[in-house]
Each structure stands twice: as C-alpha cells, then as structure tokens.
Amino acid sequence: MITSSYNEFLPIEKLNNISMQESEKYQSAYPFSHGVYDNVFSENLLDQVIEEFEEGEKRWKTFDSKYEKKQQMNRDLSLGSITRMFIHNLNSAPFLEFLEKLTGIEGLIPDPYLHGAGLHKIESGGKLGVHVDFNGHKRMNVYRRLNVLIYLNKNWEKDWGGDFELWDAETMTRQKSVSPIFNRMAIFSTSSTSFHGHPEPLNCPQDRRRISLALYYYTANDPGEQKKELHSTLFLTKSGKAEQIYKQNGRLQRVKAMFSNWRTGSRHVVPRLK
Numbered sequence: 001m002i003t004s005s006y007n008e009f010l011p012i013e014k015l016n017n018i019s020m021q022e023s024e025k026y027q028s029a030y031p032f033s034h035g036v037y038d039n040v041f042s043e044n045l046l047d048q049v050i051e052e053f054e055e056g057e058k059r060w061k062t063f064d065s066k067y068e069k070k071q072q073m074n075r076d077l078s079l080g081s082i083t084r085m086f087i088h089n090l091n092s093a094p095f096l097e098f099l100e101k102l103t104g105i106e107g108l109i110p111d112p113y114l115h116g117a118g119l120h121k122i123e124s125g126g127k128l129g130v131h132v133d134f135n136g137h138k139r140m141n142v143y144r145r146l147n148v149l150i151y152l153n154k155n156w157e158k159d160w161g162g163d164f165e166l167w168d169a170e171t172m173t174r175q176k177s178v179s180p181i182f183n184r185m186a187i188f189s190t191s192s193t194s195f196h197g198h199p200e201p202l203n204c205p206q207d208r209r210r211i212s213l214a215l216y217y218y219t220a221n222d223p224g225e226q227k228k229e230l231h232s233t234l235f236l237t238k239s240g241k242a243e244q245i246y247k248q249n250g251r252l253q254r255v256k257a258m259f260s261n262w263r264t265g266s267r268h269v270v271p272r273l274k
Contacts, residue, residue, distance in 0.1 A: 008042055009089040015040070019101035026187070027104050031168040031175045031195075034188035035102065038181075041150070045086060046183055050152050052080025053119060053211060060121075065245055067129035067235040069201075072214075074118030083213075087114070090148065090215050099217060103189060105145050109218045113139060122162065122202055122210040130167050130197040130236040133190050133216075142218035144190050150213040151180040160204035169193035172236065180210055190216075195236060 018037055026035040058078050060071040076084060089095060091110035100106055111117065115137055122128065136143050149164065156162070156179065163177040164186055172195070178186055188194060202210060235243050 008045060009086055010092070010094055011040060011042070012094060015095070015098040019098050023102050023104065026102055031166055032189060032191060032193060033103065034166060034186065036178050037185045037187070039183050040185050041183060043183060045082065046150075046152060048082040049080070049086060049213065050154075050211070052083045053121070053152070055080055058119075067127075067131070067243075067245070069126040070120060070122045070128055072116065072118060072120050074114035074116070076112075076114070079118075083119075087118070087213070087215070090213075096217070099146060099148070099187070102187070103146060105189070105219065107219050108145065109140070109142055109220060111137060111140065111216055111218065113137075115139065115216070117214045117216050120212045120214050124204050124206050124208065125201050126210070127199055127201045128197045129199050130165065130195050132192060132195055132234045134233050135190070135192070137218055140218065142220050144216055145219050146217040147186075147188055147190055148215040148217070149186045150215075151184045151186070152182060152211045152213070153180050154182045156181050156210075157204075160202060160208070161200050162198050162202050162204070162210040165196060165198055167195035167197075167236070169195055180212065197236075 018035075018040070022035055022037075027033050029035065056078055058073050059075055060073050063070050063072070079087065091112065096108045096110065100108055116134065133144060133147070153162075158179060162180050164180060165174045166176040166178075166188070167173060168175050178184070188196070204210070233244065235245065
C-alpha cells in the first residue's frame with residue numbers, strides 16, 4: 001500500500017524534467033502535437049489502480065457501434081480510493097502547470113466530472129475507430145484542448161494490437177503507432193484535425209483487455225484549433241467522410257460531414273448540436 005506522500009502520486013521532479021526537455025519536441029510533433037513518456041509514475045501506484053479497476057460497484061457505460069466497442073466508467077464515487085486520489089492529483093495545479101509548460105497551452109482547466117474520461121477498457125475483439133474527439137464540455141462551457149492517456153497493460157504483446165494510432169488529416173493515413181504498454185503516458189493536443197484511434201479489433205486472449213486512465217483538459221475562452229461550434233465525436237469513414245453518431249447528451253443521431261475539402265485546405269462545416 002502506498003502512503004499519502006504527494007510525490008507518490010505526482011513525481012514532480014520527473015514531470016519538471018519532461019516539461020523542460022520535451023516542450024519543443026512536443027509542440028512541433030507530427031502529425032499533430034503529442035508526446036509519449038514511459039515510466040513516469042510509481043509502478044506500485046499503478047499496480048493498485050489495476051487492482052481497483054474492477055472492484056466495487058462499477059457502472060460501466062458501453063459503446064457499441066460499427067466504429068467502437070469499448071467501456072468507460074467515470075463515476076467518482078465508484079472509483080477505488082487509490083484511483084480516486086491519483087485522478088484528483090492529475091487534476092491538481094502542479095499537474096496542470098506541467099501540462100501548460102509542456103504544451104504551451106495556458107489556462108488549462110481540469111474536468112471534475114470526467115466527461116468521457118476516467119477508466120477505459122476494451123475487451124478482445126473491441127476497437128476504437130479513427131476519430132476526432134468531441135470539442136467542448138457543455139456543462140462547464142469550455143473547449144477541449146488536451147488528452148492524457150495512461151496505459152495499464154502489463155506484458156502486452158505486439159501481436160495483440162490496440163496501438164494508439166495518430167493519423168494525418170490531409171492524407172487520412174496513419175503516421176504513428178504507440179503500443180499501450182504499462183506505465184506509458186501519451187499526451188496530445190486535441191483539435192479539429194487530431195485524428196486518432198485503433199481501428200483494428202483487438203486480438204488479445206479472452207481473459208485480457210486493454211485498460212487505461214483517460215483525463216481531458218480544457219480552456220475557458222480560447223478554442224485553440226478547435227471549432228467554436230460544439231460537436232460530439234466524429235468518426236472517419238472509409239470514404240474519407242466524418243460521421244457523428246452521438247449527441248453530447250448521449251442520444252443517438254447520425255450526421256455526416258464531408259471531409260473532402262481537407263485536401264484543398266478549405267474548412268469543413270460541422271453541424272451544430274441543438
């Protein structure tokens with residue numbers, strides 16, 4: 001059992017070193033700003049997060065469509081005590097300051113409601129189609145700017161798939177793959193062109209699943225490279241279009257937005273959510 005020592009949840013010296021040494025590389029990364037950092041957190045801490053992953057009365061939300069087969073749980077009261085403390089530290093000022101120095105995005109705001117965030121798991125055969133994320137938080141009236149993903153998969157084999165893929169918006173092709181191995185943190189800036197996902201179904205054994213912690217961060221008045229008009233997740237189709245299948249309140253809808261104009265450099269129009 002870990003103690004309540006602050007540095008067991010947030011290794012401040014490591015984080016400071018990353019922000020000082022990696023900020024330029026992060027901000028200039030292709031196909032969009034991102035960074036991947038290994039062994040940042042205490043293994044003992046993450047082991048306990050794994051132990052708590054299925055403990056208690058979890059209320060998993062299931063997403064099952066042609067684009068995604070995954071589960072997500074964000075209810076604070078259902079989180080284990082160590083997981084809750086870890087997430088609360090990832091939403092604290094020291095971690096926000098680390099993210100601001102690394103990414104160059106100022107005035108970051110955490111999400112205490114963990115909208116779309118929290119615990120994520122994908123079973124064998126599951127997937128997450130290439131997409132751009134929902135771009136705003138209606139409840140807090142803020143714009144989404146950053147994703148932080150912390151992978152918890154020990155002894156993960158490459159053949160099982162599940163790589164985090166980064167795609168180029170101009171060519172609609174995969175440019176980078178990141179294996180979701182234990183104690184790996186992936187951070188990326190969310191925008192209208194930050195296409196990512198893992199579209200191929202997982203090929204892991206039936207008793208394994210791909211698990212992670214997801215945290216999202218926002219700004220109040222600056223949308224950055226996001227659209228000001230709010231939209232939910234936009235999934236990339238095989239024909240190069242983007243399909244929106246959920247409203248932000250979870251009701252199912254199907255709205256298609258053409259993405260052919262990305263290749264000519266003009267801006268597409270995303271349907272406004274009522």
